[in-house]
Amino acid sequence: MLTDAKIKAAKATGKRYEIIDGDGLYLDVTAAGVKTWRYRYRILGEREKVTIGQYPAVGLAEARARHLEMAAKVARQRSPARELSQEKQQAKQAGTVAELVTLYRADLATRTKDQGDGVAWQFTAHIEPKLGRLRLGDVTPQDVLDFLDGIKKGKKKAAPISAITVHGTLRRMFDFAIGRQLIATNPAAAIPSRVVGEKRSRERNLSPAEIGILLRALDTAIGEPETIMSFRLLLLLMVRRAELLEAPWEEFDLDAALWTIPETRTKNGKPHLVPLSRQVVSYLESIAKARGEIGLVLPGRSRNKGLSTGTLHECMRRNCGFGIAQFTPHDFRRTASTILHEQGWNTDVIEKALNHTMKGVRGIYNKAEYLDQRRQMLQSWADYLDALKAGAKVTSIGSAKKASS
Numbered sequence: 001m002l003t004d005a006k007i008k009a010a011k012a013t014g015k016r017y018e019i020i021d022g023d024g025l026y027l028d029v030t031a032a033g034v035k036t037w038r039y040r041y042r043i044l045g046e047r048e049k050v051t052i053g054q055y056p057a058v059g060l061a062e063a064r065a066r067h068l069e070m071a072a073k074v075a076r077q078r079s080p081a082r083e084l085s086q087e088k089q090q091a092k093q094a095g096t097v098a099e100l101v102t103l104y105r106a107d108l109a110t111r112t113k114d115q116g117d118g119v120a121w122q123f124t125a126h127i128e129p130k131l132g133r134l135r136l137g138d139v140t141p142q143d144v145l146d147f148l149d150g151i152k153k154g155k156k157k158a159a160p161i162s163a164i165t166v167h168g169t170l171r172r173m174f175d176f177a178i179g180r181q182l183i184a185t186n187p188a189a190a191i192p193s194r195v196v197g198e199k200r201s202r203e204r205n206l207s208p209a210e211i212g213i214l215l216r217a218l219d220t221a222i223g224e225p226e227t228i229m230s231f232r233l234l235l236l237l238m239v240r241r242a243e244l245l246e247a248p249w250e251e252f253d254l255d256a257a258l259w260t261i262p263e264t265r266t267k268n269g270k271p272h273l274v275p276l277s278r279q280v281v282s283y284l285e286s287i288a289k290a291r292g293e294i295g296l297v298l299p300g301r302s303r304n305k306g307l308s309t310g311t312l313h314e315c316m317r318r319n320c321g322f323g324i325a326q327f328t329p330h331d332f333r334r335t336a337s338t339i340l341h342e343q344g345w346n347t348d349v350i351e352k353a354l355n356h357t358m359k360g361v362r363g364i365y366n367k368a369e370y371l372d373q374r375r376q377m378l379q380s381w382a383d384y385l386d387a388l389k390a391g392a393k394v395t396s397i398g399s400a401k402k403a404s405s
Contacts, residue, residue: 048080
């Protein structure tokens with residue numbers, strides 16, 4: 001069995017060689033000393049091998065975890081190498097939204113001329129200019145919602161109706177892409193039509209009563225544990241989705257109850273310190289106990305990639321929106337900000353918790369981190385959420401303290 005010390009000690013010898021870990025997993029060391037994890041196995045009488053990733057980007061623990069996933073596929077007579085090849089080929093063929101528009105319009109034209117001409121304005125005026133450059137596999141439900149909200153804000157009275165019409169076309173076009181095996185899920189289908197008809201869907205704030213319903217629904221929700229946990233943590237932490245869904249364990253110090261997000265993963269390019277409430281620490285400890293502090297805190301199906309926004313929206317769909325009016329995970333930040341302001345917390349402290357960049361003269365002179373005040377506020381926020389979950393009709397926890405600089 002390999003150890004980290006043995007791997008680090010492996011040097012270039014001028015010849016390629018292998019270091020065996022076990023059960024088909026080995027480290028391939030090139031003549032130049034480049035180290036790559038590979039898995040060798042036999043399926044249906046044929047020998048195959050698949051690349052897992054290069055060391056040290058993929059460490060020993062992560063390589064073993066991926067190896068176990070692949071070994072499970074082999075046990076079910078599925079070839080990891082062939083599946084990986086198919087995924088790469090599919091991603092390569094997917095192309096951009098603009099390329100899909102060309103394929104879809106050509107398909108419409110083969111049915112009836114009127115059908116193709118009737119929707120042409122939607123592609124030329126809206127879909128291609130705004131979404132055309134995006135790669136199909138990168139389009140998320142949030143992208144679709146932002147796009148449709150942009151249409152609704154148009155000056156024409158018919159703008160809201162246009163948004164509903166374009167939404168229907170997008171759903172059919174992405175269904176067409178699924179049928180051609182260009183994508184696996186439909187990002188437009190995750191947005192209910194009733195939401196598109198709402199006047200300003202991006203200004204959604206959850207009420208205290210809705211938060212309580214949501215938190216209780218999560219206890220019995222259908223879905224993977226990581227997906228369900230992501231809703232709880234997003235609401236508690238007030239961070240952006242990508243910051244949490246792509247967070248590795250190495251950023252967390254549970255003993256100090258502190259999460260340090262590096263500047264490479266924040267929207268404003270600055271490091272962000274996030275104090276962890278007792279509730280968050282407890283949740284993270286339960287995850288660590290179940291899976292260990294390896295790789296990402298909330299991994300997706302591939303384990304080496306974080307949960308996608310599409311996965312969260314699919315979970316919401318399967319659970320009928322958790323019993324409340326349509327919302328998106330991004331609404332949690334706006335909701336927390338609104339309620340905390342109503343409770344009397346200092347605006348600068350709230351903005352720092354949201355990692356917003358202060359503009360103007362105030363931003364130049366106010367460099368405070370407000371770490372102690374944010375820790376106090378986020379603990380109060382977590383206690384408030386517990387009270388809502390228990391069914392309490394509260395707007396604040398005790399007397400909201402105004403944190404000051």
